[in-house]
Amino acid sequence: MATTTNPITEQNSPATPHKAGFVNIIGKPNVGKSTLMNAMIGERLSIISSKAQTTRHRIMGMLNGDNFQIIYSDTPGIMEPAYELHKAMMNFVDTSLEDADIVLLVTDLFDEPNAAELAKKLKKVQAPIFLLINKIDLTSQEKVNEKMLFWQENLGKEVTIKEIIPVSALQNFNITRIFDLILEYLPENPAYYSKEDFTDKPERFFVAEMVREQIFANYTKEIPYCCEVVVTDFKEDENIIRIRCEILVERASQKGILIGQKGEKLKKVGTVARKNMENFFNKKVFLEQHVKVEPDWRNKRNLLEKFGYAG
Template sequence: MNPEPNPHRAGFVSIIGKPNVGKSTLMNALVGERLSIVTSKAQTTRHRILGILNGDDFQLVYSDTPGIIQPKYELHNAMMSFVYSSLEDADVILFVTDIYEKHDEEPIVERLRKTDVPIILLVNKIDQAEQAEVEEKLAYWKLHLPNATEVLPISALEKFNTEQVLQMVLERLPIHPPYYPKDELTDKPERFFAAEMIREKIFKLYKKEVPYSCEVAIDEFKEEETIIRMRSTIYVERSSQKGIIIGQKGEALKKVGTWAREEMEKFFLKKVFLEIHVKVNENWRTDPKALNRFGYSN
């Protein structure tokens, strides 16, 4: 007699935490694909990005969300709405903190204390700390978030304990058929990832406020047999920022284009022809119509 197959488990796993604690690095490690952009700057993630991990008897839908902040712009309000909607959908919450945590995220902690959803609290970047520091952080969180079902030290970058995270999540998933086709990796279209790759390069190449004032739109995406042809626009808020993005004799923009194109070719496994323009859309971060056009509606 053949043994009974395991019941299929499926659910939504919300990854939340402050900016720069390693949420995107963690999701990329858990899914095994590079879906979320990762930079050393805070607030790089602006959208809610789903990463889908499929097994024979499970489907995990991870939700990488923007870092939790006090909103200053309409853009920030939209970003925070992605965070809170992901909490409403969640079957499991991964609350990511790190070894440098200043413990100033009380509003979200207060919300987590009231939830019935299983919380797995992860203390990230332990590869950068002494054992005593790690133990101190673990003890702090066990005291301050007592309803966390697990408190685990991890290093998302080194993939330390990420397999254990997966097992902890699977144990808490409800029995449910898959939410998405089993060959799907994400809910986002290819255009979205192309725009994110350009935006990532902007964050890595420019300083101060400039990256935060930029948005990227893919105006044309034509996939042919051996090449993808793309036309994109980088939107900035002021003319002075346009000059910075373009750079002297266009050198800075050329660097963005080259770097992004190389990344896209690895991602899409095809040659990419990439055209980038720069335009001013004044104060787009506070303009609801512009935000809607750029996909910041929940």
């Protein structure tokens, strides 16, 4: 039997309201904020490394549905600034606390929490806060319970926390639970961005990040921290994208380390970064890398602004 629709009940049934808002992910360095955002949106948008201070910008990743638009923001890890660069990074965190509709405060099992310091930052926050204890795949239920209790008794007394949720961003544990809570608490709003969009950042940004990710993966000590990657050319043809980027270091000695004997080390960086770009853009990529010395760039405001660290 063919089903007929009843125009009256159709008209009268309350349409599901459209929800949209900003879900900002904050926390100490290395706790897994970027891994979490990628898990929430199902895309490898933010770069990840085992070293602290990988993320330097506020990176938005959007998840669009018929009745919702969730705009996640991955942010740099909260720390004491030692350079102008860090100050700019912490500004990204502060604005993320101000414009959030929901805050996901990420901690992990190893985070040595200074709850009082965190409480000071969070007291001004109007948005509902969820505290996530990440990396629970690495420990026992008992230890997780201890951590949950710790946060409840310390931070929970100073700040209203909606819920403490154990997670494993790496293994997708409790990701659906967080998603459900977000949909519940997200305000009713029309979409802020086109539903076709999945990020606020341009393609060049991700190119630079993919090179930086390989620098984090392949070098130790100060090298990952003294490097900045700038894309100077991005030309897309039908079959290939031709990219030229400059890697800035602060001293000539760092340039030598970065390039390595016969250029082998930098070549390794470029090979993996290029493959990741090809996956990201679904196109062949030709990547050219140049290393340049730019003394003390981390403290030069004009350069930082040029590299997108303003505001």
